[in-house]
Amino acid sequence: MAFRRFVSHRAAVISCAIIALLTIFVILAPLTARYGVNDSVQGPPNSFLNPRSNAWLGTDDIGRDLYSRLIYGVRVSLLIGLASAVISVTLGALVGAVAGFRGGKFDDIMMRVTDLFLAFPFLVTLLVVRNVLGALPWLRPITGDMSSVRFIIVLFGLFGWMGVARIVRGQVLSLKEREFVEAARAVGASRRYIIARHLLPNSVGPIMVALTFSVVGAIIGESTLAFFGYGPQAGDGATSLGILVGAAKGAVQTGYWWLAVFPCLMLIVIALSINFIGDALRDATDPRLDRGV
Amino acid sequence: MLRYVLRRLAWSIPTLLIVTFLVYLALRIGTDPVASYKRVNPRATRAKVAEYIDVNGLDPNFVQGYFKWLRNFITGEWPRSIKGRREVWPALKDAMANTLRLGTAATVVGIFFGLIAGVFAALRPGGKRDVFINTSAFVGISVPPFISAIMFQLLFAVYWQKWFGESLFPTSGVYPAGHTGFDLFLMLKFMVLPTLVVAIQIIATYSRYMRSSLLDVLNSDYMRTARSKGISERRVLVKHGMRNALIPVVTIAALDVGSIVGGLIITENIFSYPGMGLYFLKSFGEGDFPLLMPWMVVIVASVLFFNLIADISYAWLDPRIRLE
Numbered sequence: 118m119a120f121r122r123f124v125s126h127r128a129a130v131i132s133c134a135i136i137a138l139l140t141i142f143v144i145l146a147p148l149t150a151r152y153g154v155n156d157s158v159q160g161p162p163n164s165f166l167n168p169r170s171n172a173w174l175g176t177d178d179i180g181r182d183l184y185s186r187l188i189y190g191v192r193v194s195l196l197i198g199l200a201s202a203v204i205s206v207t208l209g210a211l212v213g214a215v216a217g218f219r220g221g222k223f224d225d226i227m228m229r230v231t232d233l234f235l236a237f238p239f240l241v242t243l244l245v246v247r248n249v250l251g252a253l254p255w256l257r258p259i260t261g262d263m264s265s266v267r268f269i270i271v272l273f274g275l276f277g278w279m280g281v282a283r284i285v286r287g288q289v290l291s292l293k294e295r296e297f298v299e300a301a302r303a304v305g306a307s308r309r310y311i312i313a314r315h316l317l318p319n320s321v322g323p324i325m326v327a328l329t330f331s332v333v334g335a336i337i338g339e340s341t342l343a344f345f346g347y348g349p350q351a352g353d354g355a356t357s358l359g360i361l362v363g364a365a366k367g368a369v370q371t372g373y374w375w376l377a378v379f380p381c382l383m384l385i386v387i388a389l390s391i392n393f394i395g396d397a398l399r400d401a402t403d404p405r406l407d408r409g410v
Numbered sequence: 411m412l413r414y415v416l417r418r419l420a421w422s423i424p425t426l427l428i429v430t431f432l433v434y435l436a437l438r439i440g441t442d443p444v445a446s447y448k449r450v451n452p453r454a455t456r457a458k459v460a461e462y463i464d465v466n467g468l469d470p471n472f473v474q475g476y477f478k479w480l481r482n483f484i485t486g487e488w489p490r491s492i493k494g495r496r497e498v499w500p501a502l503k504d505a506m507a508n509t510l511r512l513g514t515a516a517t518v519v520g521i522f523f524g525l526i527a528g529v530f531a532a533l534r535p536g537g538k539r540d541v542f543i544n545t546s547a548f549v550g551i552s553v554p555p556f557i558s559a560i561m562f563q564l565l566f567a568v569y570w571q572k573w574f575g576e577s578l579f580p581t582s583g584v585y586p587a588g589h590t591g592f593d594l595f596l597m598l599k600f601m602v603l604p605t606l607v608v609a610i611q612i613i614a615t616y617s618r619y620m621r622s623s624l625l626d627v628l629n630s631d632y633m634r635t636a637r638s639k640g641i642s643e644r645r646v647l648v649k650h651g652m653r654n655a656l657i658p659v660v661t662i663a664a665l666d667v668g669s670i671v672g673g674l675i676i677t678e679n680i681f682s683y684p685g686m687g688l689y690f691l692k693s694f695g696e697g698d699f700p701l702l703m704p705w706m707v708v709i710v711a712s713v714l715f716f717n718l719i720a721d722i723s724y725a726w727l728d729p730r731i732r733l734e
Contacts, residue, residue, distance in 0.1 A: 128545075233429065235668070236665065236667075236668045236713050236717065237668050237709070237713060238668050238669070238671040238672035238675055238709065239668075239669065239672040240672050240675050240676060241672070241675065241690065241709065244694060245433075245436045245437065245440055246436070246440075247440075248436075248439075248440030248441055249436050249439050249440040251440070252439050252440050252442065253439070333552075337554045340554065340556075341554060341556065341676065344556050345676075345679065345691065362556075362557070365560055366560070366680070369560055369563050369564050369568060370563075370568060370581075372568050372569070372572065374564055374568075374569070377560050377561075377564055378561075378564070381557045381560060381561065384554070384557060385552065385553050385557060388552040388553070388554070389548075389549060389552045389553075392548065392551070392552045393548070396548070
């Protein structure tokens with residue numbers, strides 16, 4: 118039922134195809150890219166070439182092919198998005214389930230904290246939390262260097278759980294009053310068993326939706342950070358979508374439009390596609406719609 | 411009603427203290443104010459550094475330090491910025507005024523068009539207009555503000571100049587370089603692009619809120635009752651529909667201030683607009699604790715203030731809450 122409803126959402130199906138195509142492209146990066154991430158297209162003069170046959174999307178300031186770099190960049194960005202979304206959704210689902218199920222003080226405090234965090238300007242909180250994470254020496258083995266990709270993944274993993282926790286909490290609050298949970302409680306199932314076997318599996322729909330939105334959040338977040346110069350400094354010319362979009366800032370006034378347009382378009386396409394998928398998932402897994410069908 | 415407001419007001423003071431303490435902690439750990447002071451002023455004497463630590467409340471003991479900072483903050487003895495020893499208040503005041511202007515313009519434009527779009531979409535759900543508005547709103551939400559800012563700059567300034575000889579809108583600042591005095595028309599021209607960037611996000615968000623909220627209301631029983639009483643459709647919509655549909659929207663609007671400020675920070679930076687966002691990014695980059703803390707207090711206070719407004723307006727619009 119849910120699957121049929123998802124498939125009937127045309128934009129989401131197209132989005133799935135786009136994301137699948139992109140994923141294949143970036144996984145096969147050494148084959149699909151025309152040049153190495155750090156190679157120049159041709160001998161000098163090669164900087165700021167506009168799109169042409171040996172550089173489909175033009176070249177950047179030191180003559181590297183934008184098309185190839187986009188592929189490598191999207192590879193890193195998708196990795197950041199997926200990895201941090203998995204962390205934040207796991208954390209958020211656990212916290213949300215426990216808070217929703219136990220209620221009481223823990224629930225109150227958790228929700229106060231998430232409300233507060235979510236009420237603040239996103240970029241400010243992100244920058245401050247980033248600095249705090251980077252300044253704690255005992256976190257170094259987990260987070261790695263502040264300019265590494267791993268740091269960004271941990272940052273967004275720790276940052277994104279609050280939205281997820283709120284969604285899962287809401288779901289659990291409504292589920293725990295249902296008859297099957299009461300039945301489980303009546304036969305003496307432990308709290309942990311009820312959460313793990315009944316509440317979380319029945320929240321898979323909202324959790325999946327939260328996952329898609331976390332992926333977009335992390336990808337856009339990384340781009341925002343990189344745009345303002347706080348993103349990952351991938352070594353050896355390696356790149357991310359954020360780094361490419363960040364370079365667009367300098368390309369605008371000088372009129373190198375391709376350096377701005379293509380990375381930005383790529384970011385829009387990715388964000389839009391994943392959002393469409395998430396939206397369709399939400400419609401497809403909404404139990405309220407089940408009765409009507 | 412008054413008691414409700416007073417109780418909420420009384421709660422916001424301890425919250426403000428707790429949150430500013432957390433901000434103080436985060437900034438001390440994250441930016442290491444003493445180290446940044448020494449970095450900016452490498453030849454500062456030991457006495458100067460000790461004075462800096464004293465006026466900013468940067469004692470090794472965080473709690474003691476916070477209260478020292480708080481005392482200085484309340485009594486108005488604000489320390490000067492680490493770079494160039496500038497006074498903090500004039501800079502903060504100017505930034506606030508500029509941001510307030512941009513934020514108000516964007517919010518008014520955004521909410522106005524957002525609500526209209528939402529109502530139009532909800533009147534015929536599933537129709538062409540609805541699909542168009544809904545899809546555009548979805549695109550608007552998905553495109554981060556800095557992307558639309560870059561695109562606008564490229565189109566309306568750089569390429570407009572190439573094609574037509576003159577750029578349509580300026581891309582940075584409040585006035586052209588060297589301009590003095592007040593000029594409303596010029597100022598508005600400089601505000602068009604940044605306002606547009608922020609307003610797009612607001613329009614997209616609110617058209618969706620308004621649409622779903624109005625749809626809920628339109629399907630409710632009391633709307634049917636109102637119609638069956640023979641009131642004109644227009645009156646039913648305005649008196650019964652809109653008023654009730656606005657309740658959740660108003661609440662969300664007041665809670666949403668944080669994200670609007672977030673969009674403003676990003677937009678201001680791209681358009682070099684001298685507001686709170688540029689102020690924050692500059693002083694954060696330099697680790698300028700004396701500049702940062704008052705900025706944080708302003709932001710925390712306004713977030714809490716608008717939360718309060720949300721609760722009060724909710725209670726005012728929906729009498730059921732007041733009675734409890």
